[in-house]
Amino acid sequence: MAFRQFTPDEWSEEINAGLDYRRKFGIEGTWxxxxxxxxxxxxxxxxxxPNIIMSTADALLSTLTVPNPSITVKPDNPDAVSxxxxxxxxxxxxxxxxxxxxxxxxxxxxxxxxxxxxxKVGFDSQYGFDPTLDIGGSLRFGYTLSQxxxxxxxxxxxxSGVSPGMPWVQAVDPRDIVVPWGTHRLSSTPWIVHRFVxxxxxxxxxxxxxxxxxxxxxxxxxxxxxxxxxxxxxxxPSSPTTSTGARSRRYTHSKRGSREIEFxxxxxxxxxxxxxxxxxxxGHDKFLRxxxxxxxxxxxxxxxxxxxxxxxxxxxxxxxxxxxQAIQMEISDVAVQRTKIxxxxxxxxxADKNVIDEQELEKLLSPExxxxxxxxxxxxxxxxxxxxxxxxDQSLILEEEHLRRNSREQIGFSRNQLGEFAGGRxxxxxxxxxxxxxxxxxxxxxxxxxxxxxxxxxxxxxxxxTHWQQPRYVEVLGPQQAETWQQMTGASLKGRYSYNxxxxxxxxxKQRRLEAIQLYAMLIQxxxxxxxxLRRYISDxxxxxxxxxxxxxxxxxxxxxxxxxxxxxxxxxxNIQGGQAVGRPTGLDGRGSGVSxxxxxxxxxxGASSQTRQLAQGGTRT
Numbered sequence: 001m002a003f004r005q006f007t008p009d010e011w012s013e014e015i016n017a018g019l020d021y022r023r024k025f026g027i028e029g030t031w032x033x034x035x036x037x038x039x040x041x042x043x044x045x046x047x048x049x050p051n052i053i054m055s056t057a058d059a060l061l062s063t064l065t066v067p068n069p070s071i072t073v074k075p076d077n078p079d080a081v082s083x084x085x086x087x088x089x090x091x092x093x094x095x096x097x098x099x100x101x102x103x104x105x106x107x108x109x110x111x112x113x114x115x116x117x118x119x120k121v122g123f124d125s126q127y128g129f130d131p132t133l134d135i136g137g138s139l140r141f142g143y144t145l146s147q148x149x150x151x152x153x154x155x156x157x158x159x160s161g162v163s164p165g166m167p168w169v170q171a172v173d174p175r176d177i178v179v180p181w182g183t184h185r186l187s188s189t190p191w192i193v194h195r196f197v198x199x200x201x202x203x204x205x206x207x208x209x210x211x212x213x214x215x216x217x218x219x220x221x222x223x224x225x226x227x228x229x230x231x232x233x234x235x236x237p238s239s240p241t242t243s244t245g246a247r248s249r250r251y252t253h254s255k256r257g258s259r260e261i262e263f264x265x266x267x268x269x270x271x272x273x274x275x276x277x278x279x280x281x282x283g284h285d286k287f288l289r290x291x292x293x294x295x296x297x298x299x300x301x302x303x304x305x306x307x308x309x310x311x312x313x314x315x316x317x318x319x320x321x322x323x324x325q326a327i328q329m330e331i332s333d334v335a336v337q338r339t340k341i342x343x344x345x346x347x348x349x350x351a352d353k354n355v356i357d358e359q360e361l362e363k364l365l366s367p368e369x370x371x372x373x374x375x376x377x378x379x380x381x382x383x384x385x386x387x388x389x390x391x392x393d394q395s396l397i398l399e400e401e402h403l404r405r406n407s408r409e410q411i412g413f414s415r416n417q418l419g420e421f422a423g424g425r426x427x428x429x430x431x432x433x434x435x436x437x438x439x440x441x442x443x444x445x446x447x448x449x450x451x452x453x454x455x456x457x458x459x460x461x462x463x464x465x466t467h468w469q470q471p472r473y474v475e476v477l478g479p480q481q482a483e484t485w486q487q488m489t490g491a492s493l494k495g496r497y498s499y500n501x502x503x504x505x506x507x508x509x510k511q512r513r514l515e516a517i518q519l520y521a522m523l524i525q526x527x528x529x530x531x532x533x534l535r536r537y538i539s540d541x542x543x544x545x546x547x548x549x550x551x552x553x554x555x556x557x558x559x560x561x562x563x564x565x566x567x568x569x570x571x572x573x574x575n576i577q578g579g580q581a582v583g584r585p586t587g588l589d590g591r592g593s594g595v596s597x598x599x600x601x602x603x604x605x606x607g608a609s610s611q612t613r614q615l616a617q618g619g620t621r622t
Contacts, residue, residue: 008280008287015193015267018178023231026115026316031175032229034113034321037328049335049400052328052407053321057112060320064449065105066503069095071457073497080495086486087493090464091457098169098460099161104452106171111306111448115319118172119452120194121302121459123295123467124164126157127198128268128277130208131294131467141165142469142490149205156202165470167460172303175228178267183315186305191271197224197263203288209279211286217262218282224263270301297462304455308445323410331403338396348388355384446503453501465494 006014022028036042037053045051073088075081095101107117123129125146133144143165147157162168178193179186186192200217203209219227266288269278275296279289295302309317351361360373364385375384468490516538523529 005274005276008285011267011269011278011280012282014180014191015178018180018193019231021181021183021314022174022178022316024316025314026174027318027322028175028231028316030322030325031114034319034325037325038113038321044329044332047332047335048339049331050404052331052404053324056324056407057109057321060112060445061105061108064108064445065101067101068503069101069453070502071095071453072500072502074500076496076498080497083493083495084497086488087461087495087497090488090493091461091499094167094457094460098167100169100453100456103169103171104449104456107306107452108449110171110174111308111319113319113321114174115307115309115317115322116174116177116315117306117452118174118177119304119306119456120170120172121295121304121456121463122162122168122170123463124162124166125208126159126162126168127196127206128208128279128289129294129467130291132291133207136469140469142467146206146208150207154205156206165468167463169456169460173228179315184311184313185315186301186303189301189315190273191269192301192303193270194268195265196268197221197265200262200264203264203266208291209288210290211284211288215264215281215284215288217264219263219265220259220261221263222259223261224265270296270303272296272299272301294467295463297459297466300459300462302459302463304452304459306448306452308448320410324407327403327407327410331400334396334400334403338393338400341390341393341396345390345392348390350386350388352384361385450501450503454499457499457501461493461497461499465490468493 033042034053037045037051038057040051040054071088071091073084073091075084103119107119109117111117124142124144130144130146131140133146135141135143135145145152145164147162147164148155159168159170161170172194176195178195179189180191183189197219200215203215204212264281267280268289269280270293271278275293277289277291277293277295278287281288305315307317308320311317349361349364354376356373356375360375363371363373375381471487471489473485473487520534520538523534524531
């Protein structure tokens with residue numbers, strides 16, 4: 001039977017089935033409680049006990065995320081060798097400009113709380129790139145103005161991280177993602193759906209979407225926010241329509257507010273099988289969009305995923321927070337019991353009212369020193385008043401420590417790694433064994449974060465290769481170690497590459513810089529060392545192209561002059577090659593960089609003196 005594209009109603013059935021898949025295998029019914037526990041607003045958290053879920057998630061994030069990830073690009077064929085340094089520089093700048101690290105942090109938190117974290121990669125527009133709206137028409141400039149209405153006066157998109165002609169990266173809440181039953185990994189899923197909510201006015205003004213004239217808003221912003229607390233969706237016939245009114249209610253411009261029904265729920269479908277991007281809305285019988293997916297490049301969908309729990313057969317899986325939920329509830333219960341026992345331990349007395357009067361008893365309860373009270377005579381004083389003794393239950397402390405130890409075992413942390421001090425003496429060997437065992441478990445999670453970065457860069461570069469049609473300018477270090485502007489396009493960078501992400505914190509960077517300076521001081525006087533390569537090595541360790549400004553711009557001639565002046569080598573025996581050290585790309589958005597040509601040198605230093613140049617050319621000193 002020939003393949004047939006689904007109708008909007010058939011897609012609604014597929015999406016509902018995907019929601020069931022997520023609810024069953026992702027244990028979605030607990031997600032709202034886990035998020036509430038993380039933020040300490042769950043009803044069971046009204047106590048003085050520790051927040052194990054929050055502290056563990058914070059420790060994981062602090063361990064797995066670093067401030068300075070860096071990309072290394074390795075060419076996979078000879079044709080890409082010359083392009084790899086430029087692409088590597090571009091990718092490292094995009095890590096900062098696209099704020100990929102922040103989005104990876106958010107996605108990592110989603111993976112801890114919900115089992116899976118999702119990253120979406122887009123281009124040019126927040127709600128989908130449509131190349132038919134390219135401002136260059138058939139010339140393909142790689143820009144559109146679909147971020148504005150047809151008049152160009154009103155902006156339809158509010159995300160400041162999205163700009164025309166540039167890729168963007170955003171973490172997507174897993175509760176807004178649907179995949180079909182049986183999906184194991186994103187690399188093999190036949191389709192993926194992203195749910196978003198948008199104002200009805202913006203939907204109808206966006207030229208990318210068709211059939212919007214009869215589109216009706218179905219929910220308010222309050223409905224959208226509270227929808228994350230339930231596994232039911234408005235699409236389900238058995239679920240309530242909205243909390244604020246009938247679903248068929250007509251939208252009017254007379255009211256504004258969080259409870260006004262003025263938003264449209266859209267399910268954006270990326271179908272790998274047909275290579276198309278579709279959009280449907282609950283209650284609307286036509287496709288809002290049905291176009292070729294310009295971001296499905298090399299059969300890769302513009303999404304990446306991360307999970308810390310090994311997956312046996314399902315995309316959705318149990319989260320780390322779920323394993324800690326039972327422990328967190330037990331610790332909260334222990335904290336409540338401890339609080340009650342502490343209150344019971346407040347100083348109390350039993351007094352015989354026939355022996356001591358109430359006003360005399362008040363004297364004994366006075367905070368003043370030397371308090372005394374008169375009692376009626378003829379009675380044994382020990383029988384007149386009796387202090388009640390109630391001691392704290394020490395077993396609760398042991399129980400809480402047992403629960404804490406269980407929580408650390410779930411994640412693979414030691415007390416020291418969580419910021420606590422482990423009492424008792426430990427030998428260096430014992431401490432090393434514990435550290436190595438814990439590091440093995442952390443390494444597996446760290447590799448998951450590393451793969452997420454690499455998957456994101458793979459998608460971003462594929463988009464750049466395809467859609468960067470107009471020249472962009474990148475600042476590099478030329479053969480003579482002077483800053484130059486180099487022109488590039490997506491086609492000029494296109495090739496087969498492998499990507500590797502290194503996580504290096506600032507302390508390691510400082511240590512490398514210090515070692516580079518020490519090495520330079522030792523080797524600069526060695527005549528067998530290439531001074532150009534040595535200076536280039538230092539520049540690479542500092543990672544700052546402006547660092548090379550302290551060197552002579554005409555460094556090759558200067559080095560030749562120094563060697564000739566020392567009588568070390570003959571001019572015809574010199575073979576100094578200034579390799580290309582890639583620096584900071586700028587002007588990536590293609591909206592002007594102040595460069596008039598494809599290459600322009602702006603390095604300072606003035607070159608070698610006339611006497612030095614004379615020596616370099618074989619002249620004699622006068």
